Amino acid sequence: MDFKPSPERQILFDTLKKYFENEYSLTDRNISAHSDLGYSKKAWEAMRDLGILESLIDPEFDGFGGTALDISTVFEALGRGLVVEPFLEVGILAAKVLSRGNDYQKSLVKKILENDCLPILAHSETDTEYTKSFVETTLSKATDGSYTVSGIKRMVKHAAEATHFLVTCRENGDAFNEEGISIACIPTDRDGIKIDSFATIDGGRVSDLTFTNVNISSEELVGPLGKSYSIVSQAIDTGILAICSEALGIMERIKELTLEYLKTRKQFGVPIGKFQAIQHRMAQLLVEIEQARSSVINATIYFDDEAEREKTISAAKFSIGKIGTLVAEESIQMHGGMGMTWEYDLGHYAKRLVLIDHEFGDEDFHLQKYISL
């Protein structure tokens, strides 16, 4: 048995890790993450030049990666770097959806790599429903064979700069029905789209998108009419694998920061890491983080196994949600006041880690899902 990554992936991980340590300053990151755009175009382009997007995308679309292991490796590194640029939204969610589309839509995946296009999946509709099949946005056929799309998509990340929205919608069926879901690829300059955007706690911006009778042609549907649930579903599962791996990278970084602090911060004449009360808390964090890593490895192993994927993905997302919040809270506590400051890195990692639980289903949702599977 061998849990070590392949030499190529190890090199990829080490290269990215080094790059983020040397080139991706957290101070700059925090400024752009909380700016009106929500990320840095300069950093995005530099990282694209580095080939990060290619490593997430299949060779069929000019990438050189795209397997579960590639994605997990890259996102763990992105987590360590606390990268806020839209790799998840564009490199995973949008690319996965478009790669199942027609020739034109497939060509958009290649355009992502050339930085000519920034497609964003607009799927989520209510704040608290995490079920993947929840879609109420309507798709209505007009007499001339074209369609209109109407509905509201909520809390879509990095939407403001998008070139295309990939909008899930349905002609028929109830909100939770997997049958009836279609995907429309809509250029963002199309009439009838309203964007309300908000600052976020963990960086990047989120938007509510209102589509009012937005016209599309039948060629602008991605995948089969009414039968595209599996496309979104797989894209989201891949997204879950990605952010669980991101969370691992964040936790490892938090562990390093905290351990370093326990060794250097002195109170009562000794490093605070000498207090047994603190030692046990830190030891517990280590135990939990190891469990989190195992949950992600498990999800990666079974990712291409149709029968097991959803269950191991839910197990991983549950573990990451539960452990992530604990790691964030405990590491802040062990830092005392220092953990509360904007200037120090820890808090920014902690915020992203906790908010990962709010994306694609929280720990409660995935525990219930696990039970149901």
Next chain:
Amino acid sequence: MDLDFTKEQKNFQIEVRSFLNETLETKVVEKVKNGVPITKEDSERWHKKLNEKGWLAGTWPKQYGGQDWDVVEKFIFEEECGSAGAPRIVPFGVGMLAPVLMKFGSQEQKDYWLPRMLTGEDWWCQGYSEPGSGSDLASLKTSAVREGDFYIVNGQKTWTTFAQHANMIFCLVRTSNEGKPQEGISFILIDMNSPGIEVRPIITLDGSHEVNEIFFSDVKVPAKNLVGEENKGWTYAKYLLTHERTGNANVAVSKRKIQKLKKLADDAKKNEQPLSNDPMFASRLAQIEIDLQNLEITNLRTLAAVEDGEAPGAESSIIKILGSEIEQDIDNLTRKSLGKRAFVNEPDALSSGYNGAEVFPKAAAYASGKYFNHRKKSIYAGSNEIQKNIISKLMLNL
């Protein structure tokens, strides 16, 4: 056992309630109830109204403009304020420094400083912590050297809440290096406008500005600003900390926050049902409610002991731990209940002048921010680990 209020106490409760009803500003209550920060001006207007009624410092003796409230009256007042969504009375002056001055200050100090707390002429902040001295407060280094009628103060304080608003600070300073570290500390009042003082903001992880660093270089402080005796400051500081901690049960505020959380959960949907019907959510919420009910009684038991003349001792540590953790649990569940909306961070969304997109539900404006900001509750006023050390030592004799 008798947990009922007397007739007088019930009447007082009604009086407080109707006062709050008539006096509180809707705009400010909306901010408080939705957990977004209020401004300095919001606080000052509220202090002023309370002072006009004589309730800004109800626990103070009548001679200083208080009402001589006993612990039950104080409890009733705080309970009513908490549930009405009144702004918190900024505690540094009336709640912290005042008890110290009344017990250890000179007559001149009492006569001068206490009335100014009521009128709002002084806004106080608390200068205890230093970069090297947090939990180990007694190791503090900021020095005060006596020169004629003055002390010359040098050093640095940190984490000072609202120093940006304050014109006065009460400080622990080192006046002697002999003996145990606790034996060389003095308690002194310093004008923030003195030459040689520099205040620098510390921004917290949620992006807000409430704490600061303060640098003192050769700051001249009149010797008459020394409270009590030189080198006895540790005793006064500990006296103050016990007061700070008993005020940390926050039962009424937590109750109000639970009501708000229930409302949010009734309005949110999970699997087409109200989130409040979700068994996982309901279980989390019920556990917090039970913890809070228990704390309410634990807190009342502590108050009853104080009423019987026992000084609050290590019991205040129990209250501090529970009060902070329960409030953190509520903030945690509130964040969770908002689902994806928890990404939003627009703390100004309820203030005039905000021109971004409308935040709905309003509580989402700062729910995650608040959750992160309130991690401070288990850190400040003596971290919860330090409280456990106190319990181990004083109650368990370990």
